[in-house]
Amino acid sequence: MTSTETQPAGPDAGSAPDAPVLEVTDLHVTFPAAGQGRDVHAVRGVSYQLRRGEILGIVGESGSGKSVSSLAAMGLLPEYAEVTGSVRLHGRELLGLDDRQLAKVRGRTISMVFQDPLSALTPVYTVGDQLAEAVRVHNPDLPKAQAAARAVELLRLVGIPNAEQRYRAFPHEFSGGMRQRVMIAMAMANDPDVIICDEPTTALDVTIQAQILEVLKTAQRETGAAIVMITHDLGVVAGFVDRVLVMYAGRPVELGTVDDVYYRTRMPYTMGLLGSVPRLDFQDKAPLVPIKGTPPSLSDLPPGCPFAPRCPLVREECTTGEPPLVRVGAETHQAACVRAAEIEANEWTAADIYPVPEIPEDAAAGTPREDREVVLEVDDLIKHHPLMKGAVFKRRVGTVYAVDGISFDIRERETLGLVGESGCGKSTTLMEILSLNAPQRGRVVVLGRESGRLGWRDRFAVRREVQVVFQDPMSSLDPRMPVFDIIAEPLRTHGHPREALRSRVHELLRLVGLEPAHATRYPAEFSGGQRQRIGIARALALEPRLLVLDEPVSALDVSIQAGVINLLDELKARLGLSYLFVAHDLSVIRHLADRVAVMYLGRIVEIGDVDAIYGAPAHPYTQALLSAIPIPDPEKERSRTHIVLEGDLPNPANPPSGCRFRTRCQKFRQLGDDERQRCLDEEPAVIPLAGAADHGAACHYAEERELL
Amino acid sequence: MFLARRLLNYVVLIFLASSFAYLLAATTLDPRSNYEQLDPRPSQESIEARLDELNLNDSTPLAERYVTWVGGVATGDFGLTIQGRSVNEEIARKAGVTLRLIVVGTVIGCTVGVAIGAYAAVRQYRSFDRVSTGAAFLVLAIPTVVIAVSLQVSAVAINQAAGVQIFQYGGEYTAGLDAGFWGTLGDRLQHMVLPTLTLAIAQFAAFSRYQRNMMLDVLGADFVRTAMAKGLTRRAALLKHALRTALIPTVTYFTFTFGILLAGTTFTEKIYGWNGMGAWVVDSIFTNDVHAVAAVSCFMAVCVMAASFLSDLLYAWLDPRVRVS
Ligand SMILES: Nc1ncnc2c1ncn2[C@@H]1O[C@H](COP(=O)(O)OP(=O)(O)O)[C@@H](O)[C@H]1O
Ligand code: SF4
Ligand code: SF4
């Protein structure tokens, strides 16, 4: 169908020493339509070669066909999928083999690690048995005891403590990170030549992601396997892989070494993708590059370049035929764009070709924060959940210290980012603030009024001033209501004049970058990014002063996320809003926030000015967190050393004595016994650092350290 | 410890169920009328004496009769039938008949149902799935009685067509047959086929539907894909990982359907002329036989509890997570 320029594989390719281990040529996957729908062309001509020991990254937004193309190579697609092209493993064609023959290859020569470790293991068998099964399927003559011994050895290799005992544990007794280690152990069990990792860290927290990436490196060292690393995270790719394949709408659009693709990008989509990522390592807050529109439907593709409807460089000729992947610049660098040569000649970058929105300067930027009004004050807030057991007669068996004494304030026109790994108490904090009820201990003061001491009239007034935007745009919007009613609802409740309703709703839609004409549509007709905009419009309807945002962009693809982040930035400056922004993505926080509070196990461990903290974090946890996040810059990434934390988050029902972080603290391990005693006995409070204007850390041995 | 408590619970439940059945039967049935309608009518004194002897006299307070009955049951004596025979002996004769029917019918019905349901899920929307789904729905829509009668009718037709008695459809065995051990066994089997099939078909229908749905839930599960990714064939992955996991809820379902199965047993025994517990309870109601009704209720309760206990054991065996936590 389309020609792709790949080195022709000779007939004896399988035997040559530097022959590719895995060779995918012109792979197409179509899911035939069920009923009257249209066929989904999920993969349309993917070709790549993987050499011995090489790591190839495949990046692209969700739905671009990354998973389907790798599942096709493994023969794991549902039977109804139509697969054409060629997948050769050591020169042997895999497509068309029957299940029995493929099963002999799967797990032995080519193996796979999946995205969601929580559901990837069979719940009724022990992890050890499942691992031993992987060994025995391919070595049926191996005695059971030896297979079990090998399983224990594998568990140890991937860093499971007490491997012998943990062999007998069931998957539900393992954390997500631990299960992913087991998956990796399984993938390396038979010394494969290729390991395909499909978003192996996407479902995990950053510190766990760093651990898993380390384990993958171990796995590669042990087995010498070539790795296909599928991810949407451009940071993970930068430091981990040798070459990158960028996919869009089921096709590769750029292929080359990491450096070529990152520093000499020749395809507008890749440029946009790289420009849309908020950067952990950038202090200046230039607007992100948003890519307008959304990826095309794979069942109804426009003719020509699939990126044309979103491309800033689109021309007449782009729509005539789909541009093939051709060489640009270096011998190994290929891009699928008719204007690639032009881009190369002019050395255009994302900033040159993408129109970036002007974000107005914040009027309050000059006023020092002490002189601004306090919008929200949280003082020693506590929220403990009783831990219950038993089905009928519940009895209390403990306490979950979800939020355990945190304090911060937010000033007018200020954004506070609240970050931390899942389960650290971020969402509980938000819920406590939004409930407006008296907290179990401490105080929450919203706009000068203390929660729990409000009459209903005050509550009503406060509710108006504090609005919330949730993570999942779909579940927070009533699917049976047209957008007009969704946005008008708070206005009606708060007695907005009827005749002005329509104009206000239209104004709000324009404000968030949507067409007023869309007011009659239903949420299902919008994309994720647009739904999030609807959620924001509704939150803004009553002109609040404080917006509480709970992971508002974490469900969105980067190119869409960039637009929403820019919008939030702009709204804040234009409307003079304050944000309490909860996120687990530290890059987003750096981009959006003025101040940041880092939480660990229900406590704030470090708080202060964003640039101060990102520039020189003082708490060991913040240091580990920042160090764990990969940066989408290959050279920087290669030169960084990551602090990899040990172990998982402790149980919040049973936090360690003294400093809660001590069980994982890298600094603690370097201390002498006397010094350690203090960490064991005394819980550190947030103390301002000497010489810093706005920077405090809760560590007895806090010490600023530059990391980025 | 856990099991002991379970068992104690069961005993209490069985006791309550039987007591309830006894009290209900003792208040609604009227054994006195049996004697009063005799022709010639026995004398009043002999009726009273007979009823007293059987502990069925309605002029004795209910509480007193109940205490006497419970006292008997506690020592393992279920009293006398209205004909004055020992209920225990009757139970000994009939329980085996019923148990044979239930056990064989359930085992065949469940196994076939689970296998067909699971396979139908794998072949979703293919012809096998369509046919088995259609068959299951058909069976579910028809009462057991009708199934039993239709089977009988078809058996007659087949026998006639073949010219030999392939199927037997009256009683448990041919009376007065003298054909040695193997002949008797064959004769019993011939008689067993149809009633057992009746029960099995109903079980199959319910279980194939349920198992199909449970199986569909896990077919696309990530862990099945993992099993294939490590080198199992699709078939092995489906059997060892998908079916194994999908069986767990079915075991619970078994407990729920067991009561319905017992009701089906009653009809089946009646229609095929088997002298089992089910047929007996129907007869006893007509003959105002209070103790027989109570005894059968107790038997049924024991069966239900045994089934539930069995499924608990199966559950714990299939799902090791309950053992751990
Ligand atoms: N089993 C399936 N049946 C029909 N469509 C599918 C199936 N699996 C994936 N698709 C479609 O194929 C496209 C590519 O999906 P995928 O490879 O999972 O994307 P990615 O991994 O890049 O996020 C998507 O549009 C998805 O909806
Ligand atoms: S081919 Fe045209 S539309 Fe496609 S990326 Fe290149 S310039 Fe843009
Ligand atoms: S107080 Fe001790 S254990 Fe806690 S973070 Fe500081 S050095 Fe680590």
Ligand SMILES: [Mg+2]
């Ligand atoms: Mg995917």
